[in-house]
Amino acid sequence: MRKIPEGFNVKSGSGRGLIGRRTLLKGGAALAFAAPYVLGSRRAWAADQLVVASYGGGWAAAMTEAFHKPFTQETGVQVIVASGTDLAKAKAQVRTGNIEWDVVELSAGWLATGVLDNMWERLDTSIIDLKTALPGTQHEYGVGMCMSSGGIGWNTAKFPAGKHPVDWQGFWDVKKYPGRRGLMTRIAGPLEYALMADGVDPKKLYPLDIERGFKSLDKIKPHVTNWIGAMPQTITLLQAGEVDFCQTAAGRVFIAKKEGAPVAYASDSALVSPIYVSVLKGNKKKDLAMKHLAFQMRPDRQAHFAELTSYAPTTEAGMKLLSPATLALSPDVTKPGVAVGDEFWWADKFEELNKRYKEWQLT
Amino acid sequence: MSGNENSRLFFFAFLLPATIFTALVLLVPLGSVVVESLTNPSGWTLAGYREIFASRLFRLVLVSTVEITLISTVVTFLIAYPIAYHLSKQTPRRRALLMMLVMLPFWTSILVKSFAFMVLLGRQGILNTSLDYLGLPGVQLLFNRTGVIIGTVHSLIPFMLFPILTSLLALNPDLPKVAQLMGAGRLRIFLTITLPLSLPGIAAGVMLAMVHTLGYYVTAALLGGKGDMMIASLVDLYTREILNWNLASAISVTLFVMCCLVLLLFSRSKALATVSQSS
Numbered sequence: 001m002r003k004i005p006e007g008f009n010v011k012s013g014s015g016r017g018l019i020g021r022r023t024l025l026k027g028g029a030a031l032a033f034a035a036p037y038v039l040g041s042r043r044a045w046a047a048d049q050l051v052v053a054s055y056g057g058g059w060a061a062a063m064t065e066a067f068h069k070p071f072t073q074e075t076g077v078q079v080i081v082a083s084g085t086d087l088a089k090a091k092a093q094v095r096t097g098n099i100e101w102d103v104v105e106l107s108a109g110w111l112a113t114g115v116l117d118n119m120w121e122r123l124d125t126s127i128i129d130l131k132t133a134l135p136g137t138q139h140e141y142g143v144g145m146c147m148s149s150g151g152i153g154w155n156t157a158k159f160p161a162g163k164h165p166v167d168w169q170g171f172w173d174v175k176k177y178p179g180r181r182g183l184m185t186r187i188a189g190p191l192e193y194a195l196m197a198d199g200v201d202p203k204k205l206y207p208l209d210i211e212r213g214f215k216s217l218d219k220i221k222p223h224v225t226n227w228i229g230a231m232p233q234t235i236t237l238l239q240a241g242e243v244d245f246c247q248t249a250a251g252r253v254f255i256a257k258k259e260g261a262p263v264a265y266a267s268d269s270a271l272v273s274p275i276y277v278s279v280l281k282g283n284k285k286k287d288l289a290m291k292h293l294a295f296q297m298r299p300d301r302q303a304h305f306a307e308l309t310s311y312a313p314t315t316e317a318g319m320k321l322l323s324p325a326t327l328a329l330s331p332d333v334t335k336p337g338v339a340v341g342d343e344f345w346w347a348d349k350f351e352e353l354n355k356r357y358k359e360w361q362l363t
Numbered sequence: 364m365s366g367n368e369n370s371r372l373f374f375f376a377f378l379l380p381a382t383i384f385t386a387l388v389l390l391v392p393l394g395s396v397v398v399e400s401l402t403n404p405s406g407w408t409l410a411g412y413r414e415i416f417a418s419r420l421f422r423l424v425l426v427s428t429v430e431i432t433l434i435s436t437v438v439t440f441l442i443a444y445p446i447a448y449h450l451s452k453q454t455p456r457r458r459a460l461l462m463m464l465v466m467l468p469f470w471t472s473i474l475v476k477s478f479a480f481m482v483l484l485g486r487q488g489i490l491n492t493s494l495d496y497l498g499l500p501g502v503q504l505l506f507n508r509t510g511v512i513i514g515t516v517h518s519l520i521p522f523m524l525f526p527i528l529t530s531l532l533a534l535n536p537d538l539p540k541v542a543q544l545m546g547a548g549r550l551r552i553f554l555t556i557t558l559p560l561s562l563p564g565i566a567a568g569v570m571l572a573m574v575h576t577l578g579y580y581v582t583a584a585l586l587g588g589k590g591d592m593m594i595a596s597l598v599d600l601y602t603r604e605i606l607n608w609n610l611a612s613a614i615s616v617t618l619f620v621m622c623c624l625v626l627l628l629f630s631r632s633k634a635l636a637t638v639s640q641s642s
Contacts, residue, residue: 086603087603087604087606088602088603088606088608091606091608109604113605113606117606186604224589225506225588226506226588227588227589229584233585236478236481240481240482240485240486240487241485241486241487242481242485242486242487242505242506350605351605351607354600354604354605355418355420358420358592358600359419359420359423361589362420362423362424362427362589362590362592363423
């Protein structure tokens, strides 16, 4: 469990290992990590530093480059990157009042789950200017600092143009594109894809038609050979030839491609969601943390981040600053096949539906 | 009498640091998990336990966990016993060397091992490409139950092997010799002397293997298919994704009780004593 704060010299991991940030593969009894917070911590509180809980790896390196370093230059406030952001650890900190993380990077669904548990500070709009943001990308408890995109990936060495699906109808069409499919074990995503495959207009997905989605999933189930728990594994499996067509994320494909892996991504049929960053409730450095969130909404910084990672800006001004190459890879919500995810629709349904989805996988 | 008490106090003083350490890092968190499993915002309740035992998902996962545990334990035994028997026949020096080889998987990270399995056994792995080269049909060894068993057995072998080896080494070497003089054949010697006398070691090995496998889940998550979910992954799901710590704790406590039952089952045998000998 890497809880040790890392400084600026965050090593740029490949971000492509077998392990994802969401898995507890780092081992150990699941609840044991709450112990340090219960027993109390003695981290010194320096007024001029902020701790950011991050996904780590290549992502953290890009965050440091685009946001943290310039933030330090402008404000003198040091930013410490703590790898291994985790909703359960965040909850333990709020519950025990031992706040170690000032700013927390959130995975899909965490903002909504945390709002139900009263875990985040409300954004201070006198510090953060949200008026310039693209519509639908912000929330009162977290800034959407970039856009992520989930869709179909394939191995370009095995499947030249025209031999692979480019939309979810094609992914479901096993006669036209024979091959092994991979889907993830988390229902948010596959349910939307199943509905898109069944012909629901991507612009009118929500509220999701749950029964129709499961009926559609039934059709693809026999052809899914791998149920994947962690996003980086999707790339590993594609590269190893274990799956032919696989649910994946544009950002992962971007990194893998940069490293020379023969993988590609269908950006015209995707599910796009903002990646949120929030401030933990009860934080003693709330104002400073809000300033850092405001900094993450700056168009020039967002554009720099997009050039490094392909995760698109959430401000129109930021979009205008992108190079044509990055713009081509960025999720474009104006395309007819691109849906925008709504994690607040999921908030009170996720537990029940995810349980049903896992049962469905097991039977 | 008082001398005896004094020496007891003396030994207790030696154990004190370890006892305090264990109490802090094991008993306190364990206690808080038990409390968490029995409480919700309105107070003490058994609702968490009622919910998991009514859940079809929990029952399915429970069944697959028990199946994986039993199959892995049996397969591990079948592989580990002959190795232990062979090792017991070697000179101490040679045995030490061979034991290093047995320990190798023990020192390797489970993630590295899983990745290595993909290279070896995967669809485009060494085994399947070789079969393909020979014109034989490929075999699916990963991302199904077989994959989970292979991965689990691989990491369990040392746990099974060492207690059995300890038992075999403790066996009086004169007994087989005497039996041989009396005209017993090799098979008879094995079945009537060696095997019964190594039973405590087998019990210890089986116990360790079962307790370990019950809590595994990385292997199943990385090498398994759709029906291979372990109870520990449910704990992960409720702790980290759904944030329902009441249910996560109830499942953890259930898993803990299952492990305790396995220990209890073997507590009447000499298994525990053998474990402490071999370690």
